[in-house]
Amino acid sequence: MEKQNLINFLSKNLDFNEDKISLLLEDCQVKNLKKHEFLLQESEFCQFTFFVEKGLLRQYSIDEKGKEHTILFAPENWLVSDRESVYFNQPSSYFIQAQEESDVVMIGNNFFEILSEKIPEFTSFNNKLLHNHIRHLQNRINMLLSASAEDRYLQFIEMYPDILLRVPQIMVASYLGITPESLSRVRKELAKKNFKN
């Protein structure tokens, strides 16, 4: 089934059997994306939360000088959304784009509310997702405040070893907050110190 990953994800966390979840998910569309296709662009209102069944999404912003800044990489089994846009009803300042041919489940903005009504325990699960998100952002801030280019890169490959292989370095650089040239040099340095990869 095309939503199998999402169903697993929910049933694992909700202790609610697969069939029932599958039923609840009936309203959610699945969308197939070609590489480089957009799910959201700057100034649009984010209408969905996206669950990645297959492939890889990237969320990024573009600043006044035209530079891209990668906010998030979302491989299989990740949720992506612009919560700010969804929750506060603002035009988004982000782009969400498929980096590979991908399948995503489009979760409508009211879907979580509906789930909350039908599955009381969902509220606390949603809470957990939010806390996870906060933890993730907090760690990133810490990294940006304290770590050098090399340290950031090392942290990155530690945390997302596979993503390194799936996206161009230029995007990893924009995630780390450095230029692609700098990243290339960092890698060269690490190679000297006989660092694999």
Add this chain to the structure above:
Amino acid sequence: MEKQNLINFLSKNLDFNEDKISLLLEDCQVKNLKKHEFLLQESEFCQFTFFVEKGLLRQYSIDEKGKEHTILFAPENWLVSDRESVYFNQPSSYFIQAQEESDVVMIGNNFFEILSEKIPEFTSFNNKLLHNHIRHLQNRINMLLSASAEDRYLQFIEMYPDILLRVPQIMVASYLGITPESLSRVRKELAKKNFKN
């Protein structure tokens, strides 16, 4: 009453009258802090969420090189906590310290659950708090990824004009992710361009 700010804060957001809220808050202690007193230190488990009735708190971390990184300034009517420690039951990697003589309401970790039971609408309010938190962190990441020292400073005084006057520059610098010397230079430059403040 010593918890008046918190009562206002909740009654404004919950549409629940002051007396009832006041009653619910009875279990929460109020603590008076002298300047530089700690509410939380690294490796401790964060047991409370703190609401600032009066004064100013600062949350910060210290990295391997001994450098401080300010995570958050919390003046009157702000909530502070290490959600990661509270929610995931981990030792904290942060310090929370009073920058001024302060009064805080100590909100126990189960208090929000209790409130949820007594005030159904509280769940969605809590949700809003979490989303606000996420928005705040997200904006900060954007800033760290894209803005120069000067831009960061300008954003900071725009956003927190009063805090600048209440804490030493050294701490503002550690919030912005730059050295105090750099901050001093930035300010000098801005002064040249006849920038007030």
Add this chain to the structure above:
DNA sequence: TTCGGTTCTTAACATACATCAATGTAGGGT
């Protein structure tokens, strides 16, 4: 009031990282 510490400023110098530019390389589309 004086003392001692913290903070702020300034300057000279160091360095990590950015920028610019050129070349090389690889993958996708026709």
Add this chain to the structure above:
DNA sequence: ACCCTACATTGATGTATGTTAAGAACCGAA
């Protein structure tokens, strides 16, 4: 198989920011 475009690498150079160090201003405690 070819070209085209995007990406990676490298070197020369520039710049913002860090580092170190010193003195000045400030402030709280004795």
